[in-house]
Amino acid sequence: xxERFIDVLESDDPRAEPAAATRDRLKARFAPGATRRMxxxxxxxxxxxxxMGPSEADAIVYASGYGESRALEDFLDTFxxxxxxxxxxxxxxxxxxxxxIGGQRPAGEFMALSGGxxxxxxxxxxxxxxxxxxxxxxxxxxTGTWLLEHxxxxxxxxxxxxxxxxxRGPSALGSVQLEPFDTDGSMALPELxxxxxxxxxxxxxIAPGWRLSLSWFPTP
Amino acid sequence: xxxxxxxxxxxxxxxxxxxxxARETHAALVRGESALxxxxxxxxxxxxxxxxxxxxxRELDDTNPPAWLDALRSLALSIPGExxxxxxxxxxxxxxxxxxGGLYALRRxxxxxxxxxGAPPSCAEQVRKMLGFGPDVSILSLACVxxxxxxxxxxxxVASGAAERALVLSFDFLSPFVxxxxxxxxxxxxxxxxxxxxxxxxxxxxxxxxxxxxISPDEGDWVVEGxxxxxxxxxxxxxxPDGSGFARxxxxxxxxxxxxxxxxxxxxxxxxxxxxxxxxxxxxxxPDSPITGWKGGLGHTLGSCGLVELAVALESxxxxxxxxxxxxxxxxxAPAVAAKAFPTGQFDGVVLASNAFGGAHAAFLIRHA
Numbered sequence: 001x002x003e004r005f006i007d008v009l010e011s012d013d014p015r016a017e018p019a020a021a022t023r024d025r026l027k028a029r030f031a032p033g034a035t036r037r038m039x040x041x042x043x044x045x046x047x048x049x050x051x052m053g054p055s056e057a058d059a060i061v062y063a064s065g066y067g068e069s070r071a072l073e074d075f076l077d078t079f080x081x082x083x084x085x086x087x088x089x090x091x092x093x094x095x096x097x098x099x100x101i102g103g104q105r106p107a108g109e110f111m112a113l114s115g116g117x118x119x120x121x122x123x124x125x126x127x128x129x130x131x132x133x134x135x136x137x138x139x140x141x142x143t144g145t146w147l148l149e150h151x152x153x154x155x156x157x158x159x160x161x162x163x164x165x166x167x168r169g170p171s172a173l174g175s176v177q178l179e180p181f182d183t184d185g186s187m188a189l190p191e192l193x194x195x196x197x198x199x200x201x202x203x204x205x206i207a208p209g210w211r212l213s214l215s216w217f218p219t220p
Numbered sequence: 221x222x223x224x225x226x227x228x229x230x231x232x233x234x235x236x237x238x239x240x241x242a243r244e245t246h247a248a249l250v251r252g253e254s255a256l257x258x259x260x261x262x263x264x265x266x267x268x269x270x271x272x273x274x275x276x277x278r279e280l281d282d283t284n285p286p287a288w289l290d291a292l293r294s295l296a297l298s299i300p301g302e303x304x305x306x307x308x309x310x311x312x313x314x315x316x317x318x319x320x321g322g323l324y325a326l327r328r329x330x331x332x333x334x335x336x337x338g339a340p341p342s343c344a345e346q347v348r349k350m351l352g353f354g355p356d357v358s359i360l361s362l363a364c365v366x367x368x369x370x371x372x373x374x375x376x377x378v379a380s381g382a383a384e385r386a387l388v389l390s391f392d393f394l395s396p397f398v399x400x401x402x403x404x405x406x407x408x409x410x411x412x413x414x415x416x417x418x419x420x421x422x423x424x425x426x427x428x429x430x431x432x433x434x435i436s437p438d439e440g441d442w443v444v445e446g447x448x449x450x451x452x453x454x455x456x457x458x459x460x461p462d463g464s465g466f467a468r469x470x471x472x473x474x475x476x477x478x479x480x481x482x483x484x485x486x487x488x489x490x491x492x493x494x495x496x497x498x499x500x501x502x503x504x505x506x507p508d509s510p511i512t513g514w515k516g517g518l519g520h521t522l523g524s525c526g527l528v529e530l531a532v533a534l535e536s537x538x539x540x541x542x543x544x545x546x547x548x549x550x551x552x553x554a555p556a557v558a559a560k561a562f563p564t565g566q567f568d569g570v571v572l573a574s575n576a577f578g579g580a581h582a583a584f585l586i587r588h589a
Contacts, residue, residue, distance in 0.1 A: 002380075002382075065339075065340070065341050066339055066340075066341075067340075072323065075401070076323065076324060076327040076328075076397070077327070079262070079265070079324075079327075079328065079396070079400060080262055080265055080266075080267065080400075081404075082400040082401055082403070082404045083404060084401070084404040084405045084406075087400075087401030087402075087404055087405065088401075088405070088456040088457055088577055089456075090401075091316065091361075091363050091577055092316070092340065092361040092362070092363075093361070093362050093363070093578075097453065097456065097577070097578040100451070100453035100578075101453045101454065101455060101456060101578065103453075104453065104454065105453055106450070106451060106452055106453050106454070106465075106468075106579075107450075107451040107453055108449065108450055108451070109449045110362065110449060110451045110580065111360065111362070111369055111372075111373070112360065112361055112362040112369070113358060113359060113360055113361075114318070114340035114341060114344075114359040114360075114361055115340075115341055115344075115358065115359045116341040116345065118355060118356065118357075118358075119341075122358040122359075125377070125382070126358075126373060129373075129376040129377065129380055129382065130376075146327075147338075147339075150326065150332060150335035150338065151335060151342075152323070152335055152338045152339040152342070153339075180307070186355075207307070207355075207356065208306070208307050208354070208355055208356060209306075209307025209308070209356075210307065
């Protein structure tokens, strides 16, 4: 069985909030001027990640099915004169890099995953196999416009970050366990987000051959 | 749970480049050949002519289905074993360009059929089905160190006992999307790249590439050790000027290589500042080791370069000769830079390094089992 403890958790579910309102709500959490070139996903992710107090010794595991949907859309619309800024912003793990570069925070191990209905399992497995004392699991999506019409972007916007430790500390909120299990299952990223956001427990298959136990400790 | 209690082995590795398979690619590089040709940066959309290495017969613009599928299928035929994608034999697909060629075509030409290939999950799912893999297929994408991430995850699932074998499959095929992006950054221009050589200005080339590696707990002649990742998070497209990012990444690799005679396959895209910083860091970490790099002949195969060049490095060890950097004007950045092919028989292993946007660094050691 693989196990880690949830030490810190931050999640943001803007639901129907317009992107401009989300950006305005989060702007004060970044240095003045820093958000001008940040995407909405970068701001949401960055705000959650900042609550973890990331350090170089932490491993970061980032999960997003579609990554920088709006930057991709905008970059494609700059052809035949492509924008260099939008090109670099459109790469898959850009949200984390926007946040960490903005804070000039180097990171040791940084894993960036994409995926579909097994993404939650793959991200958690990466966390639970890391040798780092603390792993920061973060993820999110942002809605697209024309990409969404083609099924190439997320229909909802959200972000989260959680610090997973090897040892149970006095402030531990809960635990995450993965163990071999002889049944099929799946869990996409939004499903994991909903569990974390609601602090909801879960015990059941998460991937073919694997079971997830997500437990929450009583609040002291 | 610790990552790597035992050092897993590479039981099989292969690649596909415009030159052919690993053996053909290695032979061409030893002969000093380059697969780079001048191609219009936006394909049928025109634009400046830049050095690109495309698979034979392939155009820069994507087709539907993609013209690179047959090449990927032929590479997959050389992957040994079966049951890939099952819980005990997971697959890690890596790359930095999943579907962006299709995405470009979708937007430019309005053909919705390209959407089937237009995002990492859909592109990887199409490939998974085509190759007959089971559902356990992870996708890792961190720009040009993507393949290193897949290799690290594969070694971890095997070392931990969570899997009995693991497959890493990486592919990056060029398109106007990525060529246009690098051209906009002005590092992809009309000049051919000359990695690790001093010139008036730097330039890169880009190349199609795909590769695979099978990781096993105990089968194979090569051990994977010292896997290292470090992310400067200083700037999207430049490194800390003191070179500390390169040095930090080399630390654990150097420890793993203590007492061993190694040569170094660097990243070496052809940009000047990053090349100088990388050479300086390698010389400090491995003062007695020759440094080489092959993007002058292959172009930069982007997120797959770590695995494509691993296949060439293993072929170099098998054959006893490693290709040097591409012949070009300009002095090597250090005496350690191998301007010509060199013998590998005296070495115990090879260090392989890659870099990416965001100051991402990755490196590992391959040594005889």
